[in-house]
Amino acid sequence: AQKITQTQPGMFVQEKEAVTLDCTYDTSDQSYGLFWYKQPSSGEMIFLIYQGSYDEQNATEGRYSLNFQKARKSANLVISASQLGDSAMYFCGTRGSQGNLIFGKGTKLSVKP
Amino acid sequence: NAGVTQTPKFQVLKTGQSMTLQCAQDMNHEYMSWYRQDPGMGLRLIHYSVGAGITDQGEVPNGYNVSRSTTEDFPLRLLSAAPSQTSVYFCASSYSTRGAGNTIYFGEGSWLTVV
Numbered sequence: 001a002q003k004i005t006q007t008q009p010g011m012f013v014q015e016k017e018a019v020t021l022d023c024t025y026d027t028s029d030q031s032y033g034l035f036w037y038k039q040p041s042s043g044e045m046i047f048l049i050y051q052g053s054y055d056e057q058n059a060t061e062g063r064y065s066l067n068f069q070k071a072r073k074s075a076n077l078v079i080s081a082s083q084l085g086d087s088a089m090y091f092c093g094t095r096g097s098q099g100n101l102i103f104g105k106g107t108k109l110s111v112k113p
Numbered sequence: 114n115a116g117v118t119q120t121p122k123f124q125v126l127k128t129g130q131s132m133t134l135q136c137a138q139d140m141n142h143e144y145m146s147w148y149r150q151d152p153g154m155g156l157r158l159i160h161y162s163v164g165a166g167i168t169d170q171g172e173v174p175n176g177y178n179v180s181r182s183t184t185e186d187f188p189l190r191l192l193s194a195a196p197s198q199t200s201v202y203f204c205a206s207s208y209s210t211r212g213a214g215n216t217i218y219f220g221e222g223s224w225l226t227v228v
Binding site for chain 1: 146205207210211215218224
């Protein structure tokens with residue numbers, strides 16, 4: 001079974017600085033993907049970035065990048081130049097056997113002005 | 114693009130009432146699913162569908178029904194609402210479940226309160 005672990009319940013970052021949100025995973029699948037989603041206080045679930053296990057380069061999407069270390073089974077999200085609007089819950093996830101998303105418990109990021 | 118559209122956004126039900134949460138996507142996605150999100154419980158799969166005419170149960174299916182008569186629509190029915198079904202419900206879809214196109218996109222969520 002797949003498992004996602006996010007060990008940082010809450011993080012603070014100063015506006016304009018970079019922040020890394022940790023994610024480790026456990027899966028027996030040979031081919032898999034890692035996702036990051038953002039959930040602001042308004043509640044919607046916003047897709048940020050995806051990394052496939054066989055992708056040779058780390059994924060990037062604007063200010064978001066994924067630091068993928070396969071040997072360590074980690075898929076950390078890096079947000080550069082933090083903005084106040086980045087304050088939200090962040091979830092790391094992977095697909096389960098039923099095609100569902102399996103999330104970690106999430107990290108609450110607070111950006112300070 | 115509309116993406117995944119869920120209605121209603123907010124609903125208050127009385128115990129025993131029934132209702133349907135609507136979900137539609139315009140991305141020609143084969144895979145659709147319903148989740149509920151509760152504090153401390155994370156996101157739990159209720160039902161899912163891998164294509165029109167095919168549905169299956171997830172982790173917490175009791176008290177809910179689904180159907181998939183078209184690729185676009187995947188309604189969730191609460192048969193006889195109970196206070197334990199007070200939750201935030203998300204509909205989600207993806208083109209595939211593996212490889213390219215397996216990114217899941219969510220609707221905006223439906224806040225349901227059962228009194």
